[in-house]
Amino acid sequence: MRDAECIFCKIAAGEIPSKTIYEDEQFRVIMDISPATKGHALILPKEHYANLYEIPEEVAADAMKLAKKLAKKMTDALQCDGFNLIQNNGEVAGQTVFHFHMHLIPRYKNDGNEDKLCWNHVELSEEELEEIHQKLIK
């Protein structure tokens, strides 16, 4: 299924040109237009799924297998020092394009993102922590 309004559907289908680094029947992997670091790329399924909640388990599993393969290939090619695999779901979580994608972000010493690709820590009481724990094991 495709979404006629979705830019990543058009890019994945090759209707809008992109710098593609990998393509198969299921996925296209493109260079991010506004990269966090040198080599930042995005895995796009060719079918439209808005997010992790919608994507079928098998496609998600294949996307993860591809991420592993590309992490190795990109690390060898770019000689990066580390790697972030990021996947945002929902506006509140930082998603801006509502077509499932995985960010492949090569990391380099002193790449200027040391303090950015992380989060603040919340203070939780033992009771709050336990309440959340209970919700998650129901």
Ligand code: 5GP
């Ligand atoms: P999100 O914030 O939804 O997780 O990530 C969306 C990503 O897509 C951003 O990193 C943004 O730079 C990238 N992006 C948005 N529009 C385009 C586009 O038209 N072409 C490419 N190559 N990347 C895009």
Ligand code: ZN
């Ligand atoms: Zn789409």
